[in-house]
Amino acid sequence: MQTLDELAEHIRRCTLCPLHNGRTHAVPGEGNPKSELMFIGEGPGKKEDELGRPFVGAAGKFLEQLLAAINLKREDVFITNVVKCRPPENRDPEPQEVETCTTHYLFAQIDAINPRLIITLGRHSMYRFLPDTFKISEVHGKPFRRHGKVYLPLYHPAVALYTGSMRSVLIADMKKIPAILKKIDSLPQAS
């Protein structure tokens, strides 16, 4: 099994999909390598591409507020994205880009960290792990066990920047995490 540092080195030099063409820095992810919580967003934005770090723009500030709602700091958890290089003009990542990046890197990061709960942020992250789910509006804040892992789909924090009413939805979903961790071993396979 590759370590997180080894994976990050591969990611920084990766040319496996077209997204490497426009990047300033690849963004492997960062945080506690032993965290029981792993947050997975969609892809780096402008600020993340400049700095090579995940969730450092406005959405990242809100993610830090969400973590504070359950008495955590960003360094307590591991934060990354389904694609590690910024899509041009912040477009959605193409399915093949998601497939390539997750197959080579994200799944290996999950193996290295072995989190108890994987929190997907936004639709692209959710559908990579829960392709059988329907709309995020119907399943956000509900845990799903699939193939030995437990996933919690949340809206992407950026939606709260455009739609203020989503702030309270995200905060409420985030506050469910401690209770989900307490009962996580008893969640049924198809919950």
Ligand code: SF4
């Ligand atoms: S997005 Fe992923 S697969 Fe594509 S170039 Fe970047 S690291 Fe490689």
